[in-house]
Amino acid sequence: MQTSPHPARSHASGRGLATALTAVLVACLLSLTGVTRANAAPGDGSVSDPHIAYVGRWDTSSGTTAVANWTGAYLQTAFTGTTVKVKARDAVNFYVSVDGGPDVFHAGVRGTVNLTPQPLPAGTHTLRITYRSGDTVFQGLVLDSGARTIAPDTPSGLIEFVGDSITAGALTDRLALDSYAWKxxxxxxxxxxxxARAGYCLVAQSGCTGLSCQFFKSAGTGGTDWDFSRYRASAVVINLGTNDIGHGVSGAAFQSAYTTFLRDIRAKYPNAVLFAVQTLKKRYVTETRAAVTARTNAGDTKVRYVDTSGWLTDGTDYEDGNGHPNEAGHTKFANRLAPVVSTALAGAAVKAAAPGQPGDPNIRFVGRWDTAGSTTAYTPYWAGAYYRVGFTGRTVQLKQRGTIDFWARIDDGPVKFYDDVKGTVNLTPAALAAGRHTLQVNYQVVAGSYRGDAVFQGLVLDSGATTFAPPAPSKLIEFVGDSITVGTTTSQNARTAYGWLIGERLGTEHTQIAQGGACLVAAADGCVGLERQFTKLNPNAATPDWDPTRYRADAVVINLGTNDVGHGVSSAQFQAAYSSLLRKVRAAHPQAWIFALETFRGRYVPQTEAAVQAAVSGGDSRVSFVDTTGWLGSGDLTDSVHPNDQGHRVVADRLAPIIAARIGG
Known part of the structure; x- marks a missing residue:
């Protein structure tokens, strides 16, 4: 095994690699993929350990291997103990940084590779592994006895770089790690x-893969679609056009493809700032500018053209005559590009909304909120929706359009109920200590519908105060049901329902896709059917559909069937609808564990179990039936159906460990 800060320089081999990587793709292949993450105990260092953060386009679908696709993909985690090893399937080259130290190169290693030949001091350490070439397959970590991984502290923002060999860092010592993109x-x-990949074009031609299509795939070759719900970019930097000219792409074809490419990226990243970089060899400059202008004229205000004229000096900053920067050139490129991106991102955040107003990115809206219908008022739907925000200063007020009931909690203080209020509501009649504070608000629901005008119109802060993004759980549990899941007849409705209690206990975000009186099957007499409405923004409207990419649940709990009996739903209808709902939940939340609860009154139990078994037999191994027999006694019910506060706590006590065993917490 050879370890060193970087491999020996070989310009000839670098150029050969660039040539060899030039692939021939005349057309883009189309396919679908489902990316799932197998269940693992948090902290065990396995491929599916949720404490390992994969950055880039990784294939983790097998649950036992993680394959790094494209260039510059890396993984991060933190771990306890004094040593750490990584399991490699076959010969591979990668870089390792421990505790933020230099990236140490491991060349041609395989098997269980010791990354700490000199044991570390006892404590908590950080680890980053970046794959370079060879069998880029991660098979897990080996830790000290009793040691465990810890979720790493990763930035919330992500910047994606799209390009050819220049963006990949070709001909530099460390390739991706020396590129302007990484820097x-x-x-x-x-x-x-x-x-990015060497030799690639924007427009697909014989002998040149077109990133206008391949960008949307999981890997540099092949037709498997990438699941864009895996991450969201804050910014996308495009540096393409250097190679197209050598493959006969006309100016008109390039401009058309670039315009379409920007449009298609926008569809995948609705909020990202897109940067179209002038190529260093100044190819297709007019066409690139025109594509940006076309998108701007179409109403896209978050597209920028980046003029790179004068950034690098010929003969000093290049490795060859074909436009490949050397390490110094890539550093200069990064030094010029970084402030351009930073300024644009800051400007986009300012334009999005003033602090505390609808659209402020520091306000986290949890649940199904309508944030598209108005730029000045956000409306929650379904039960248990809430928002959380951090703010500075000593006071905060909430602007309410019409009369509403809501609950508010500041910092870790008591939850306060506001009854029938409207206008500008003062949440701090006694001023707070100066500093940073957090606020959480949820509107009161009755039978799953909001009582009054549940519309968020913004906050009023002190002069000079601002907002900040408070710490947020990394996981989310969605609870689907009727009035029981809403929390009807409890003291605080949604807040004292088992779903809310479980989410708070496990330290997750939580949503309640529930409405009083709802059925599974839509009945002719008007019973709302959640098999149909689960995919909707509003429980009482046929449109619009809910965009499932707004959040992805780690677990979904379904508690339906109590009301269907009273609406003439047959056993066969119920079972078919339950199977359909399971498919819809899986489509919305590809990685979630789905729990199908036996209703507390024992209705449609064989049909619920049969639907679960059919899903498992069909290949969905992440679905469980939960037997709730004996969970509630007469003292746990307000009436013969609805649990009281104590009953919801009992349900939470029984159900929370079942969920935690699957997703952690």
């Missing part, structure tokens, strides 16, 4: 990905 991401303190 820019590190300088900005953002996660970064490089969807």
């Amino acid at each position: 820019t991401g590190e300088r900005l303190g953002m996660r970064h990905t490089q969807v």
